[in-house]
Amino acid sequence: MNSYNIEKKDMNILLDRFLEDYKVFGPTRPGADSTFDEITSIKQLHLDYTSTVLPPKKFFHPPKETLFSFELKNDKFTTKESIQDKKILILGIHPCDVHAILKLDKFFSTDFSDTYYQNRRKNTVLVAINCVEPSEHSFCSSMGTGPYLDEGYDILLTDIGTKYLVEIGSKTGQKLVEGVNLRKATETDFHEKERRLKLMEKKIKKFMNTTWLPRIARENLDHEVWLDLGEHGGVDGSFPCLSCGSCSLVCPTCYCYDVYDTMDLSLISGTRNRELDSCQLLEYGEVALGDNFRRDRKDRIRHWMLCKFGAAAGGKNSSCVGCGRCIRVCPSKIDLTEVAKVIRGGKQR
Amino acid sequence: MNEYSPNLAVIKKVRKETHDTNTYTLEFSDKKLQKSFSPAPGQFMMLSLFGIGESAISLSGTSNNGSVTTTIRNVGSVTNAVLRLKEGDFIGMRGPYGNGWPLERAEGKNVLIVVGGMGIVPLRGVVNYIKNNRKKFGDLEIIYGARTPDDMLFRYEFEKWKQIKNTRLDLTVDELPIETTSKCKIGLVTSCFPSMKTHHKNAIVLVCGPEIMMRYAAKCLETIGFKDQQIYLSLERRMKCGIGKCGHCQIGLKYVCKDGPVFNYADIKPFIHPL
Numbered sequence: 001m002n003s004y005n006i007e008k009k010d011m012n013i014l015l016d017r018f019l020e021d022y023k024v025f026g027p028t029r030p031g032a033d034s035t036f037d038e039i040t041s042i043k044q045l046h047l048d049y050t051s052t053v054l055p056p057k058k059f060f061h062p063p064k065e066t067l068f069s070f071e072l073k074n075d076k077f078t079t080k081e082s083i084q085d086k087k088i089l090i091l092g093i094h095p096c097d098v099h100a101i102l103k104l105d106k107f108f109s110t111d112f113s114d115t116y117y118q119n120r121r122k123n124t125v126l127v128a129i130n131c132v133e134p135s136e137h138s139f140c141s142s143m144g145t146g147p148y149l150d151e152g153y154d155i156l157l158t159d160i161g162t163k164y165l166v167e168i169g170s171k172t173g174q175k176l177v178e179g180v181n182l183r184k185a186t187e188t189d190f191h192e193k194e195r196r197l198k199l200m201e202k203k204i205k206k207f208m209n210t211t212w213l214p215r216i217a218r219e220n221l222d223h224e225v226w227l228d229l230g231e232h233g234g235v236d237g238s239f240p241c242l243s244c245g246s247c248s249l250v251c252p253t254c255y256c257y258d259v260y261d262t263m264d265l266s267l268i269s270g271t272r273n274r275e276l277d278s279c280q281l282l283e284y285g286e287v288a289l290g291d292n293f294r295r296d297r298k299d300r301i302r303h304w305m306l307c308k309f310g311a312a313a314g315g316k317n318s319s320c321v322g323c324g325r326c327i328r329v330c331p332s333k334i335d336l337t338e339v340a341k342v343i344r345g346g347k348q349r
Numbered sequence: 350m351n352e353y354s355p356n357l358a359v360i361k362k363v364r365k366e367t368h369d370t371n372t373y374t375l376e377f378s379d380k381k382l383q384k385s386f387s388p389a390p391g392q393f394m395m396l397s398l399f400g401i402g403e404s405a406i407s408l409s410g411t412s413n414n415g416s417v418t419t420t421i422r423n424v425g426s427v428t429n430a431v432l433r434l435k436e437g438d439f440i441g442m443r444g445p446y447g448n449g450w451p452l453e454r455a456e457g458k459n460v461l462i463v464v465g466g467m468g469i470v471p472l473r474g475v476v477n478y479i480k481n482n483r484k485k486f487g488d489l490e491i492i493y494g495a496r497t498p499d500d501m502l503f504r505y506e507f508e509k510w511k512q513i514k515n516t517r518l519d520l521t522v523d524e525l526p527i528e529t530t531s532k533c534k535i536g537l538v539t540s541c542f543p544s545m546k547t548h549h550k551n552a553i554v555l556v557c558g559p560e561i562m563m564r565y566a567a568k569c570l571e572t573i574g575f576k577d578q579q580i581y582l583s584l585e586r587r588m589k590c591g592i593g594k595c596g597h598c599q600i601g602l603k604y605v606c607k608d609g610p611v612f613n614y615a616d617i618k619p620f621i622h623p624l
Binding site for chain 1: 351352353354355357400401403424425428438441559560585586587589592593594595596597599600602603608619
């Protein structure tokens with residue numbers, strides 16, 4: 001595929017081209033933290049961000065969505081699906097998040113295909129950007145999901161000083177840049193990219209040894225670390241888990257959802273909705289007559305950890321990508337890389 | 350096709366089982382769908398009542414014309430609303446989902462069925478299947494436990510079941526009211542194991558009931574010589590999708606909806622025993 005370069009100050013030309021065909025979402029900085037939001041002018045765009053609070057999962061598997069609306073008539077019902085076909089472009093998405101989307105793609109297409117996710121995904125263009133500045137919590141290099149990307153993008157940007165290197169990854173991406181007057185990338189550009197990414201890799205300070213990790217996790221179901229995480233705290237200075245579910249909310253690969261109906265005041269029409277759920281919440285494992293399969297906090301945190309280590313039903317499709325968001329938001333300072341070290345027996349508490 | 354969208358089904362018949370449980374005969378309104386519909390014993394359906402919700406419900410039987418029966422106890426908002434429905438009412442239905450009981454693996458073997466309470470529902474199909482294909486299977490033994498004799502489901506079929514060749518039916522209850530004429534034993538299902546006829550050689554065990562019952566039944570069976578691989582359990586979870594996407598039914602590396610609800614005890618042993 002072709003490669004180009006563009007001066008940073010000329011990014012508005014590229015953005016204007018994107019805006020012609022798509023609704024563009026990208027990293028903005030409304031306060032201290034970055035977030036993916038709609039971009040209408042170059043001023044809003046902050047491509048030099050480290051990590052957003054919420055992952056771009058929200059565009060494909062939204063926190064809350066309507067599956068279909070229904071109407072009851074003569075005791076029968078009719079349903080109307082609400083299908084999203086708005087074309088969107090996500091600008092400045094990091095490699096870890098792209099990998100998370102690739103995982104969700106696999107998850108929502110195997111065995112049964114999820115129409116809602118697939119529709120949104122089909123109508124989305126990904127313009128990724130390689131990481132040149134890690135957040136203090138990222139450990140993507142250990143997970144093989146960063147800091148640079150070699151699949152899954154339509155267009156890939158890399159910060160190479162005063163310019164961005166623009167690499168094309170798909171036909172859609174090629175079509176998008178065709179109208180724009182871009183210079184062909186030179187050998188020097190690629191050397192600079194290489195140099196910066198190597199430098200970036202050295203800046204990452206967090207690591208997780210993933211060799212045999214799913215198996216080690218599965219074989220340590222009765223490890224004492226689970227009780228420590230849930231009730232006692234003290235896993236590398238952590239406090240007991242509060243079961244708040246923040247980790248699931250910010251995780252780019254957490255897919256679990258709840259389904260519920262809402263009814264109009266008229267009692268003849270309503271909607272069936274789905275909303276993100278978390279295995280950390282007490283209600284998650286509840287069944288009829290109040291029985292609960294994960295009543296204890298230690299069971300719930302264990303399940304979440306196993307899921308992120310790739311040892312739950314989602315397998316690799318819901319495992320960690322190393323973005324570090326859960327570590328950042330956890331009010332109890334629970335760090336899954338430390339948990340991995342403990343179940344490996346490599347660290348004394 | 351959208352997997353989440355339920356199809357219209359009509360209630361053909363309602364039969365009262367106990368004070369809080371009914372058996373419904375259901376048929377899809379769409380004739381084409383009805384024709385291609387052939388669930389296996391042990392599979393489940395997602396029943397939906399709009400405005401109230403969706404729930405995973407076991408099938409208690411199938412008939413030749415493709416209509417299915419399901420037996421529902423009033424335990425939550427959806428089942429409560431279902432129990433208010435009458436013949437001719439409509440309900441949303443999608444499925445069947447799940448794997449069902451390993452009937453092929455049970456062929457040529459003695460079958461022991463251990464059920465508690467509502468656990469009889471997914472196994473009624475198996476009993477009827479064995480009745481219709483009697484030669485394919487060895488001896489059949491059913492151990493059924495319920496709270497009281499009045500809480501027993503399909504009581505009207507017990508006599509028929511007993512008449513199946515080489516079949517033994519053992520009933521036990523937690524409480525026996527003083528005025529009762531019932532000849533049930535008192536005790537848990539595991540208390541019936543000493544008088545059980547089925548030997549662990551060349552046998553297969555199908556267990557369904559509350560998880561605590563299955564846990565101890567499986568453990569007891571183990572102590573009298575049954576191998577983990579011979580025991581099959583049907584699990585219950587509050588499923589939101591039925592197709593392995595909502596995550597609620599995860600057990601270890603499996604989804605109960607997609608890979609189950611019937612599991613080999615050996616596969617899920619570490620996950621159903623509290624650690």
